[in-house]
Structures are given as structure tokens and as C-alpha cells.
Amino acid sequence: ETGVTQTPRHLVMGMTNKKSLKCEQHLGHNAMYWYKQSAKKPLELMFVYSLEERVENNSVPSRFSPECPNSSHLFLHLHTLQPEDSALYLCASSQDLSTSGKRYEQYFGPGTRLTVT
């Protein structure tokens, strides 16, 4: 176990549904990330939160809405998704100390396998 949990592990939803993915980290990190992993494509960074503030939004469609209520929790709210949004959604966390210039590894959760029908 990496200290990052994700729920649910599997999700099947229709295009008109609204659902949320949840990520929780127990590592005391101050940055959290959402990635999308589709078949035969590189892992795509979707959102980055540092100290609960969104610092990156990689042109992700508005049907994906992130929320970071505190440094331990990260949500991805989904609505009116498309079949091409079916993928493995991975959450990660890391400790970032920008003043020291240090960089650390990211710890990933097991992912949520999303299928949009």
C-alpha cells in the first residue's frame, strides 16, 4: 500500500449521470494530482493542487471538476461524460518544498477504472 487510497475502484456510469471520484492520502503531503490513463496513450496530467490551491489545469473539459477541500482529500466530480472518457483515473500525492528546490517522488493510488456507457 502506498498510503493513497481511491474510491470507488470501479465505476460504470451513463452519459447523463453525475458521480464523484475520491482520493485520500495519509502521508502528510501538500500536493495532490489527478491523472488519466487511457489505453495506448501516455499518462495525462489533469489537475494539480498545491497547498489546496489549483496550480495546473491541463485544458481538461469542464465535465471534469476537481475539488480539494483540504490537503488530504481530492475529489473529481464527473457529469455528462462521453464514452471516450472511459479510462483509469489515478490520484497521486507528493511533498513539494518549493523554497528548498527539492523534488520528491509521487505516490499513486490504485486508480478508479471508469467506464462510460
Added chain:
Amino acid sequence: SQQGEEDPQALSIQEGENATMNCSYKTSINNLQWYRQNSGRGLVHLILIRSNEREKHSGRLRVTLDTSKKSSSLLITASRAADTASYFCATDMINQGAQKLVFGQGTRLTINP
């Protein structure tokens, strides 16, 4: 455009042999990281090499970094069946206080018993 690109895309070897995977990138980096992913699971960090380092070891893993060629290699020695997984390199580009890791497409490694 994609920052990290692994080569080969797939590698199949016999147990006990060494496996070498390569990664090339395009822009200046802060550090380069290697991750492993078992099928359908999350990624697990293997090793981080900073831009001012040339080689790093961790158990059976050896990573090299050549910033002049913008390339890195991951060597797994004395491979085991349990090493079967996908391996990704990720380059770290500074973005405010948080990392922005850019991953390659990965190398699918199969160790045959």
C-alpha cells in the same frame, strides 16, 4: 508534444537475464523518475535521479542520466518473473510549488520463467 519516450515499447526476456529500457526527453529537467505499473494498478516509484547526477543504484536497479543527450536508461539485473510490468520514465518540470511530471508511453516488460 510528449516529453518522455521509452524505448523499446515492449521487451520480453528470460528470467535471470538483464533488462534495459531507455528514455529520451526534449527539454531541460529538474530530475527524472522511473515508475513501475502492474496491469491496471497504480504506479509505484522506483528511483529518482537529479539533473546533476549521472548514475544511481537501488538494489537490482541501475539508472543512468545523460543530460547532454537528454536520455536515461533503466537496467534491471537478474530479472525475475515478478518484474513483469510496465515501466515509465517521467520528467519533472517545475511549476510553482508542485511537480508537473510528464510521463512517456512506457515499456511493457515480460519476464518469461
